[in-house]
Amino acid sequence: MGERIVALCKNTGRSLKGKIALPATLPLALTLTTAPSQSELGGFAGTGDSNETVQHGKSATDGNDDPSDPDEGKLASADDNPRGLIYARVSSGNQLKGDGEEENVEYDQGSIEGQIEELTELAQKEGIHLPYDPITDEAKTGTNFDRDGIQEVFEISKRKEIDYLLVEKVDRIGRSAPETLYFIYILQSECDVTLLTPSGERDLDKVEGLMQTTLLSLMAEVQNDIRTTKAKKERIRGFLHKKNWKCKSPKIPLGYNETDDGWLEVDHGEKTIVRDLFQKFVGCEKYSKTEEYIDNKYGAEVLDGHQVKTLLTNFVYIGKPRLPREWLTETTYENNLEDPSLHILQKDESADIDVSEETFKEAQEIINEKDDDHSTDDDTHQLLDFIEEFSLFAVIEGSESATLLHHCGEPLVTDGQVDLKGRTVHRYRCRKCEESEEAKSYYQQWPQQYELDTIELIQDVVEGNSNFLGES
Template identity: 30%
Template sequence: MPRRRGLSAAPTGTRRYVAYRRVSELMGRGGDDFHSPDIQLAAIHRMAKPAGLEEVGPPVDDIDRTGRDFSRDGIDQVRRMAAAGQIDVLAVYKVDRFGRNVLESLQLLAELAAQGVTIMSATEQIDTSTPSGRWMLTNLLAIAEMQSDEIGRGWSNTIARRAEKGHHHGRPLGYLRVNKRLMPAPTLGPAITELFRRYAAGDPIGEVTEYLAAIRGKTMHTANVKKLLRNRAYLGHVVTGDDVLPGEHEPLTDEVTWRRVQARLAAEAGTPPRHLAPTWSLVGLVECPQGHKLQRQGDRLVCGHGRGDVKGGTCPGVGRPVLARVEAEVLRQVAAWAAELRTDHHARARRLARLAVARVDRATLERQMTDARAGMVNLVKERALRRVPEPVYRQALAELRASEQAAASQLARLGPAIREPDPEAAAGAADSLLALWGDAEVTHAERVRALRSIVGRIVVRSAARWREPEHDRVDVQFYL
């Protein structure tokens, strides 16, 4: 195998160069006005040969990277090559390929110049080894930044106009663009719907992420999946700036599932990983009377904010109850609650009354959301026909959006709808939980998920007397 030529091996007196290429987005673009990486490299080679330059390495690329940001892998590589004395010239197709930010471009230019590296442009005849070349480069960088600002402003206006017509800009995962309209993808569309359903049902975020990654055939991070779950495009909306408008594309999830997903995301924001991947059966449910989540220390529970548990804590704490005893008392109260549902007519009546009130509140809020969305649709249509002045349109849209968000927030606080007020079904769920708890093959995550389906919180108070037993200090609060 022939010996590989090192980057520093250049004849004496020959200036060494490396070609730098940058494209903001490839996206299958073409045509005479598109400066593809191949076009850029060919022009650089045509410039370098008569100038007596020798290429000492493969081209350095920043593909799909904006010129406004200098935190680029290609620029970092150029810095390393300059610091190592491997190049004398950085060759670019045009100055705007180097960057569209005057301040950072000049700072990098000064850094390269201090290391003896100059910039040469293949199409603008610029050589920063001369005073006129440096002056010309400064002006061209200013023009490139101005053009970048104009391009950004134009795209913002285009996106806003498309949103007013109900057209989503871009293509969220799970959609295909057919005739300039978003359509659900055959495989990923149902997968996104299932993703929302699983997360709303309480599946751990890690398992949900693994499911979507398996469908895509690509690794994914939980943070990216959470970002996807917050995308209102899957609800059939179009977002532009602060405005949320009705879109023309088909939603991939429904209102109830969306609200449950958003409520869970809000509840889990900042939640420690031990709660999302539980290692014991009551994690995230058991707390002190002040609302602080209890932590496990060995075989006991402690309040992390308690005066006796954390130095400087202000909470009275709960002492150090034994976890196994608290767990046994929780299961006893679950069994008693199930028996009460089957036999106590007063308990049934109270439950039916609560459900009736909840149904009335939910129906009112859902009607408010429907009216607000219908109003936004009509308003957008009137705006498209130029029947509504811009100030009136903006004010009315803001009011309708505030009404929709207020109703959605109250619906989220109500929690998931209970479709059938059946005490027998609730008691059956409790029996299933008790049977599940006794199965050694069941994981802690499955136990927590089953317990959350009927239990809102478990409160453990501190002992009121010496050696007060745990079963007198535990209060299980049920949803129903």
């Protein structure tokens, strides 16, 4: 896998400049084929005016070669008056202001105010006019681009109303290296906006700028991974050692109530419903029929927000509450918490519904068989397969960012396969959000049908195939 990625990066580096200058028909083709539902990075492509030749790697000193210029060293002369926009972001509420409470205490450089102050001074130093108020994203994660502030930055950039985007560090834009690099690339290539930080310009048309920006983006992603891992370990300890259910999920499972100390206790009114759910599923082996049965017998509000499969696979019903196995990967924690008081499926001769722990095991066997019918295999197309079939450029330009992180920041896991124009691709789901969101929100597929159509079209243009225009 590593060798394939290195090879792809080398090939991309050799051919990137040639592929950026696509025929003038490409922006029109992208406009006609890109689905309106594309969001985040997918919406950043095809923004340039096809009638313009965009100058990349712009420096405000262009055309100012007079060695006697007293303002030499600045980004532009006063007459050029380059326009800039400040963007600042923090991911946690305690960074919104500096640590000091007194007026004269300096702001923390990591705070919103600290970033704005530093970047305002940078703009003054470099002779950049700031026609807009700073744009901020407060208490927003940088793992995705679903942020009002960064979207506003892009809208202003598309209108060609700024020349520079000023940020404190590259990771203020984003902490996912591929998405961040792609965003910066689109700003520069399509909007003619250059990224500027206190340490200098980030010009992706120059080898030095590309390497520096890539390294900074990768470092930010690694740092984010470290923070995520630390936070996850805190949640693991909270669940296993302190018995705090919310450390695993914000949603209380059907059949239980939350105690004052954050754990669970059996809801005897819902206990019967859970037992009935297991008995029905084992009898019919269908999720939909089980859900319909529960809705008709107990009311649709009972399963409101709960997915039948999620309930059926929850070990808490046999007194063994468990964390997702992938949470404990590369940790020393044992996923062996037991609480007999939570066992809802115990054999009870006096109960109207005859279920036991064996019923739970039968349900797991049925579910495993269903999953095996949609299991992964060697023929499944993944990201690198699409890149090799088409090209890195076509995949980046034609699809939204491919990431195995859900919008909540949790890793996605494979959950079956779907057919896509003769190719088998994975479907993914978020274990965390499946307990609190609708299925359409926590399931993802890459690429979507419209994305593959766009990828194919771009590759045709890159290779000089004009058949898509109806030419013979």
